[in-house]
Amino acid sequence: MAINTRLTQKLNLEWPIISAPMAIAGGGKLAAEVTRGGGLGLIGGGYGDSEFIGQAFQDAGNSRVGIGFITWSLAKQPELLDQALEHSPDVVMLSFGDPSIFSQKIKQAGATLICQCQTIAQLSQALDAGADIVVAQGGEAGGHGGIRGTMNFVPEASDLLKTHSPDTLLLAAGGIGDGRGIAASLMLGADGVLIGSRYWASKEALVSNAFQKAALAASGDETLQTDIPDVARGLEWPTGNEIRVLKNRLMEEFHPRSKQLSHDELAELKAKYLSANPNDNAQEGGIIVGEVAGIIRDIPGAGVLTRRLGIETKIALSTAY
């Protein structure tokens, strides 16, 4: 049993599923498990930590994996791309920033280039940069994102590709947490999906178990887009994207006045935020998960999860109407 799309053909996968390169949460073990389950796992290159990247490729062992970077952050430490390419990743994904700076080097190294987009305007930029695969990411996604709804952004992106670049593949992202969402994505014209939050809630994700449990208990109504995690970490996002997290005490306290924090309040926010993850304090941390938290109810291993997602998709697609 498998699913056949242009994505599974291009990357030789069993299921049209790629795991999102989640900064901090997405290490090598998670990526390798997704690949073992029949998808393709991506390491989260994140904000550029050479040690993390080295460790992640080591943890992935001999497994096929890819890696993703935050483009504007990579531009500050371009040597991290060279480090990654030495491991011959199957794919390199770029998000949030101008991909044209790195696209040539990535393609010359033989890796498939994926560019993630939050607007139609960015899709054109990705095509100009020579993207092999583009991701249309809806704003319901966990972590940094835009404001388009996945449900209509994906078919609009598909139409644009059909007209201007029919050989470029399309992934749907944002709000996809089970086989229903994957099947829906295929209906909308995607060749596959990029899944973050559902893998964030897996055994191999580098996430506080208390954070995961808080997400499991939440409805999708209980998330918001905010700049609080970036303010706390001192990350200035030049692209202006906010980050979707679960509502908790920290967000209730600081989000409404994130632009007017005093020096002391900022110090308090930083201290709380940074200690929350190691202390398993779900009320004071940044629980970086999307609206899809509302349909996540367990913390499986990422390999068995990938296989389950594939089979659920197959079942959804085989329903007769």
Next chain:
Amino acid sequence: MAINTRLTQKLNLEWPIISAPMAIAGGGKLAAEVTRGGGLGLIGGGYGDSEFIGQAFQDAGNSRVGIGFITWSLAKQPELLDQALEHSPDVVMLSFGDPSIFSQKIKQAGATLICQCQTIAQLSQALDAGADIVVAQGGEAGGHGGIRGTMNFVPEASDLLKTHSPDTLLLAAGGIGDGRGIAASLMLGADGVLIGSRYWASKEALVSNAFQKAALAASGDETLQTDIPDVARGLEWPTGNEIRVLKNRLMEEFHPRSKQLSHDELAELKAKYLSANPNDNAQEGGIIVGEVAGIIRDIPGAGVLTRRLGIETKIALSTAY
């Protein structure tokens, strides 16, 4: 050729498609054409205008149609519900406000009760009110709406119904503009769809042709949620929902300071807004359409459009993977 779901069985339809009861834009001719095409058309009861409602039922002739109301507005003029029920509508839909005030009367009249929801919390309220069908409306929708993404709100709503009220049917709404979106909605667990914007851009919609043309030319990136149309019309929405419209000169001018308008500016806004529709001035009006504008490319008759939507859905569902 037809599609078989619980919705088509319950309401005896060819396609699982209901047109949204768009205030002002959705008259009787539009509703009748949707029904003639194999779906079910709903008259937009809107803000309660007895003359409009009477005319709409007259325009619908002998066609099966339903009607939808803005609940908080209907509560100010409850006699409009009695007027509507005299026409024996197949369904009555309630949106934005507590449906329990009217649910008993609607069901006793023999009409099917549809309740539209923007949050999981509202779904529970709709079930308590005895809704036969609930709508999970994503924030990408045109007009008034919430902030959830359709892509994940629908499966979460479906799970809630399966557990608490398995006989209640579910419609997806928000961002659905062609057969791809309808097929995707079925995959997500919906029994059918409620479609607004796509019918707003049809021949029978009571909309300025210049407004429709502006929407056809726009990408889905070019909408926003704002309170400007309500400020201009003096409508105080107790539910706090904003309204999604196309970006144009009026929105650029007034949206950023909608809460701080002087008396003169407010008068200017009102004058511009109200004259824009009759004057076909797309730069100064409220072009009430959703993100799905990005995939709308023509202004067909609503009957032929409904049939096309159904056939597109059938094709999408029959793709082999």
